[in-house]
Amino acid sequence: MNKTDKIISKRIVLHFPNRLVDQPIVCKLVKDYDLQFNILKAYVTPQEEGLMVLELTGKEENFNQGIEYLQSCGVKIQPLSQDVIRNETKCTDCGVCVPICPTGALVVDPLTRKVHFYDNKCIACELCVKICPTRAMEVHF
C-alpha cells in the first residue's frame, strides 16, 4: 500500500478568527480534499473567534493538504489533547466526574481507586470542568 493511501483519523481543535466565521470553510474539506468530519463541538461567540472540535478522517496525503488549506485560510489548529488537562495537584481522585464523562475518558482504576484521564478519548465537551469539586479539570487553549 502506498504510504499516502493510509487512512488517518485525528481529533483537532480549530480556532476561527472573527473574519472567517461567516465563510464556508469546513465543507471544502469534504469537497476538495475527500475528508470526512464529525463535529464534536462547535460554537461562535459575537466579536470573538469561533471554535470547532472535529474528528477528521481521510487519506494521509489529503488530510495533510486539508490541514494546510485550513491554515492558509487563517484557521489555527491544535491537537485536541491540549484542550482539557487535569491539574494533578488539585485532583483528589474522588471519581465524581466518571459517570458524567460521555466518552469514558475518565475511569476509576479498580485496584488503586485512582482516576485515570485518557486524554486521547476526551472530546473536550468540558462537562467535567465545571462539575469537578476541586476544579482540577482545566481548559487550555
Next chain:
Amino acid sequence: MKTIREINQKIKKGEVVVVTAEEIIDLVDKKGTKKVAQEVDVVTTGTFGPMCSSGIYFNIGHSKPRIKLGGGSCKLNDVPAYCGFAAVDIYLGATAIPADDPRNKVFPGEFKYGGGHVIQEIVSGRDIRLEATAYGTDCYPRKKLETYINIKDLNEAVLFNIRNCYQNYNVAVNLSDKIIYTYMGALKSKLGNANYCSAGQLSPLLKDPYYKTIGIGTKIFLGGGIGYVAWQGTQHSPTVKRKDNGVPQAPAGTLAVIGDLKQMKSEWLVGTSMLGYGVTLTIGIGVPIPILDEETVKFAAIRDEEIYTQIVDYSQAYPQMIPGSLGEVNYAQLKSGKVTVQGKEIPTGNLSSYSKAREIAEELKSWIKKGDFLLSEPVASLPTAESGYTFKPLNERPIG
C-alpha cells in the same frame, strides 16, 4: 481481651501491630477472628469527602487601639465570617460565600470561592485579608479594621466541625427529565448516574457500627494533624435500621471533631465547589479502632459487600422530604462502577476519594507504628443504637 492502656504500652515499646481497615479483611479471611484478635492491636480507618458542617475559629489578638468585633461584622477575603463573640474571636464556616457571589442567578452557579477555600488558604500559610467593622465603645473605641492576617500570628486557630464522618450515606439519583445540581454532584436526567459518598469498608463509623470504641475524647487524624472527637455530630441518628451485622442501612451516626489547625495540612483540607449548590470543605479524617476483643475484630473486618445503603431520588423525594428508597445496594456494587435501579443499569460516581481514604489509614498506621500517636480512652459514649436518640425533622409552627 486487651485494654487501650495495654495497647499504648505496646506502641511505646514499638511492638504494636497495626493494620488498615482494608488489610484486616484479608487477615480475618486467612486466620479467623480469634487469632486476629490476639495478633492485631489497632485497625486504622480513613475517609476523605466533602463535609459541609465544618469551620474554623481563631483569635487574631488585640489591635491598637482596641476593637470589639462582637456585634460588628467581618470578612476574610470577602467571605463573611461570624464574630458574635467577644472582641477578636472569629468563626468561619465552610459554606460561607462573598456577598457579591452571583450564587444561582445564572444557573447553575459555579461557587468558585468561599469559606472552604479560605480555610485551605489559611492552612497553607497564605496571608488573608481581614476587613471588619464595629460600633465602638469606651473600652473598644475602634470602628474599622483592615489588615492581613496569617496563621502563624494567630493566637489559637482551631478546626471545629459540628458534623463530619457520616456513618453511611444515601446514593443519589435523578428520576426527573432534566439534569439537577445537588450537593451529591450533577445528576443526569432519567437515572443518568448514581452518586455516592462514603469510603465504605474504610470509613470510620462503619467499622465500629455500635460506637463501642469510638466515643467522646477519641484521638484521631484530622486534616493531617491530630484532633479529637468532641461530641456526637449534629443529626446523629444511631437508631436507624441496621443489618444483622450491625451496619446501619442509611445515614446514621456522625461526629463533631476538633483539632489544632496549625498542625494541619492543606492537602487534607481542600476548598470545594459544588456546581449549582455551593462551597464546602473536603476533609481527611482517620480514626484508630483499638482491637479489644473478638467482637471489635468482627466489626472492623466488615467489607463493602456487607455494607448496604439506600438509593434516593434527589429530584423529588429528597427536596420534598418524601420518605422512601428506590432500593438498596452495597458498596461493592457501587464500586464496580454500575448499579441497577428500576431495571436500568447506571454508572456510579463517588464524591469521597477512596484512594485518599486509603492514604489516611496508611498515614495513621505509620504514626502509631512509629510511636508518634498514642490512643486515647473515650471519656463518654456517643448516643447508642439503643438510646432512643433520634434525628427529628423540623416541627414548623407558623408565626402569628
